[in-house]
Amino acid sequence: MVIKIDVDGVIRDIISAMCNIYNENFNGKLCVNDIEDYDVNTNFPEIIQQTGKKPTEYFFTDHADKVFETVSKPFVGVKDAIDKLRKNGNKVVIVTWQFSLKNIKHTLDFLETYNIKYDDICFTKDKWLIKGDYLIDDNPEFILDKRDKSRKIIIDTPYNRHITDKFIRVNSLKDAVNYIISKNKKKKEAA
Numbered sequence: 001m002v003i004k005i006d007v008d009g010v011i012r013d014i015i016s017a018m019c020n021i022y023n024e025n026f027n028g029k030l031c032v033n034d035i036e037d038y039d040v041n042t043n044f045p046e047i048i049q050q051t052g053k054k055p056t057e058y059f060f061t062d063h064a065d066k067v068f069e070t071v072s073k074p075f076v077g078v079k080d081a082i083d084k085l086r087k088n089g090n091k092v093v094i095v096t097w098q099f100s101l102k103n104i105k106h107t108l109d110f111l112e113t114y115n116i117k118y119d120d121i122c123f124t125k126d127k128w129l130i131k132g133d134y135l136i137d138d139n140p141e142f143i144l145d146k147r148d149k150s151r152k153i154i155i156d157t158p159y160n161r162h163i164t165d166k167f168i169r170v171n172s173l174k175d176a177v178n179y180i181i182s183k184n185k186k187k188k189e190a191a
Contacts, residue, residue, distance in 0.1 A: 001133040003085055003180065007096040007107055009138030010155050010173055011078045011116060017071035018044070018059050026050065038139055038159045060099040068106035074114050081177040082116060088181055094121040095130050136176045143167055153179065 008014040018040070019030045026046050035043050044055040051058060059067050085092050094111070098104045104123050111118070122130050127137070128148035135150040137143055140160045143152050153168045153176045154160055170176045 001089075001180070001184065002091045002093060002131065004093050004095040004127065004130055004132035004135045004137075004150060005082070005118075005173070006127075006135075006137040006139065006142070007094060007111075009157060010136055011074055011082075011094075012068075012072050012107075012110060013075050014067065014072050015157075017067050017073075018055075020071055021059070021063055021066055022047070033158050036158045038141070056099060060103055064100075064102055064106055068103060069110055069113070072110065074116065075172060077172065077174040079114060079116050081172075081174040082118065084181070085177050086117065086119070088184070090180070091120070092118045093130060093132060094118045095127045095132075095135070096121075096123060097125040097127075098123055134176075134180055136173060 005011065015032050015035050019032060019035070022028050022030055022044055028046070030043075037043055040055045040059060041048075044058075047053060047055045047058045053062070082092055096107065098107055108121075124130070127135065127142050128145050132150045134153055135142065135148055136153045136155065138155040138157050138160060140163055142148065143154045143160070143163060144165070151168070153170060154163065155173065155176070156169050156171050168176075168179060170179060
């Protein structure tokens with residue numbers, strides 16, 4: 001099977017990183033549970049008020065090194081989960097959209113730094129163009145995209161809880177991988 005996996009919000013804990021940077025520079029007290037909208041510009045209005053910059057520019061351009069590599073860490077267990085998928089004969093395709101070429105480089109460096117192995121990587125906002133059996137993502141836009149025929153697994157976050165469609169909802173990439181492997185095992189046993 002081909003398993004498409006997003007990076008930010010699935011492999012890399014970018015939301016905690018942005019909250020930490022924001023709290024440090026703006027004397028804030030935001031945490032991951034306070035982020036109820038996927039749009040970064042909506043969640044950090046003080047950045048606009050105090051710097052005149054959009055939060056996307058502030059985080060993904062001005063502080064990209066910190067956001068993507070220094071402060072961000074992988075979620076617990078992601079490397080082992082991806083390794084488990086690959087050892088079970090699945091092809092892992094990282095499918096992620098990044099804000100700029102600089103962010104793409106940071107993402108490649110991040111994956112290398114944490115020894116996260118994959119079979120292919122695609123940087124695109126049109127994730128539906130990449131064929132796969134499953135898509136594991138946190139972004140409501142990609143989960144709800146009807147053009148993507150992959151079975152969808154949504155990583156639970158405060159900013160996607162409004163999605164009530166019958167997608168598989170899990171707490172982590174590890175849970176998603178366990179679900180996929182279990183489903184595949186049952187399918188083989190039934191055959």
